[in-house]
Amino acid sequence: MAMPQRPVPPGRTPPQGAARRLARVLAVTAAATTALAITAGSGAQAAPRPDRNEVKAQVDQLYAEAEQASEKSNAAEEDAKRLQREAGSLQQQVAVAQDSLNTMRSDLAMVAAAQYRAGGMDPGVQLMLSSDPQDYLAKARSLAQAGQQRADSLREVQQQQRKLDQRRAEASGKLVELEAVRAALAQSKQQVQARLKSAQALLNSLTATERAQLVSQDAKEAQERATRGTDRIDLGNLPPSSDRAAVALAAALSKVGSPYVYGSTGPGAFDCSGLMYWSWRQAGVTLPRTSQAQAFGGQRISLAEARPGDLVIFFKDMHHVGMYVGGGTVVHAPYPGARVRYENVSAMPVAAVVRP
Known part of the structure; x- marks a missing residue:
């Protein structure tokens, strides 16, 4: 049976065995602390990357x-x-x-x-003094x-x-x-x-490759919606509602592939309402500048009555607009990083259709 060790009085050196045991405890504690810090650091570095x-x-x-x-x-x-x-x-x-x-x-x-x-002479006095009353x-x-x-x-x-x-x-x-x-x-x-x-x-937060894939995927999905899974866009055979609408339509289609830039009205870049504004200007018609104002800038018709050149206003607050090109398709300037392109009219909630 081991004899219990007596406490070492203050100021005295502990026995050699006790010193060795203390050193081992301190070493284990330091190693555990280091391992914990490394684990925490690794956890911070290995935080899950954002999903695309x-x-x-x-x-x-x-x-x-x-x-x-x-x-x-x-x-x-x-x-x-x-x-x-x-x-x-x-x-x-x-x-x-x-x-x-x-x-x-x-x-x-x-x-x-x-x-x-002139002195402001009284007219009656002037008449009395006049040598020619008739003249006076x-x-x-x-x-x-x-x-x-x-x-x-x-x-x-x-x-x-x-x-x-x-x-x-x-x-x-x-x-x-x-x-x-x-x-x-x-x-x-x-x-x-x-x-x-x-x-x-x-x-x-994404890699360059992921960003490129994101843009490519979005453009591909828009193309699939516009073509309905076929290899080309079917614009139907409805004619534009007027000669001016035909000119505006041709102008808008000529800008497919142009970049989206906020506040731009062409001719090299556009925002959504800017594309409509520029296209109809080519036909001699000045539309209001914003999509909300364009929603009231002509004759309201139903989507079923839409003809090429008509404006399709999207979302409840009317903050987006495109031009109907036929076959249930619009051409529009979508958002930064994307280019003017075709889109299925049902891809966004329609708020109004307007014929300028």
């Missing part, structure tokens, strides 16, 4: 949100241009009205000065008429002053509204950039 399909779903959502913000930005930019023109016109009207008013006031001041220099009465009638003209001029000055004040108030209101629209425009652009930055960060 999950990344695609998140990126698609961010692109949709960016497009919504982009259409708001386009609308705000158009409002800003309109308000700038209106404010400029009102300011010009104010300047012209001010010059006219200054001239009228100057004329009245000259008449008033002439009357003051004729002049008096002329003076009365002149007085009436001055009174009319004075009233006109007052009316011009009121109009001038109104124009100034309108111009000030337009400038205030313009500043508010510019603030909204800046906010929308920030939202677009934030969504695009987040989408790019997600894409950067």
Whole structure:
């Protein structure tokens, strides 16, 4: 039976066997700690990489949100241009009205000065002193008429002053509204950039090969939807609704393969509404700039009545648009990184069909 060891008094060296045992405990503890740290580090490095399909779903959502913000930005930019023109016109009207008013006031001041220099003699006294009463009465009638003209001029000055004040108030209101629209425009652009930055960060989490596969897969799926599994797109045999629609259709089809760029209206790159805007401009028709405004820029018809050249507005908030090309197919600018292409009209929820 082993004898129990007595505790070592403070300040004394422990026996040699106890020292060896202590050293072994410390070594085992250090090894375990090191192994734990390595395991934790390896676990952090071996965190599961993002799934390509999950990344695609998140990126698609961010692109949709960016497009919504982009259409708001386009609308705000158009409002800003309109308000700038209106404010400029009102300011010009104010300047012209001010010059006219200054001239009228100057004329009245000259008449008033002439009357003051004449002494303002009473007309009855002038008649009594006149050597030719008939001549005086004729002049008096002329003076009365002149007085009436001055009174009319004075009233006109007052009316011009009121109009001038109104124009100034309108111009000030337009400038205030313009500043508010510019603030909204800046906010929308920030939202677009934030969504695009987040989408790019997600894409950067994939390898270059995976990113290329993602783009290729998306284009292939769109082609399969448009061709319905065949080797070519069947656009049917319906003619465009008008000669202008035929020109717009040809213009849109000529841009298949062009890149998508937010806020662009061609001729080298487009966003969704920009492609419609540019294509119809080639036919001499100026559409509203945004998809939401384009939804109300013509005659509403049903999808069953759609003809080549008609606009198809997608999603409940109408933030996307394409051009019907026939056979249940549209041509549209889809999203950043993709190019203008064909798509089955049923690939997205249809909100409206419009014939410009």
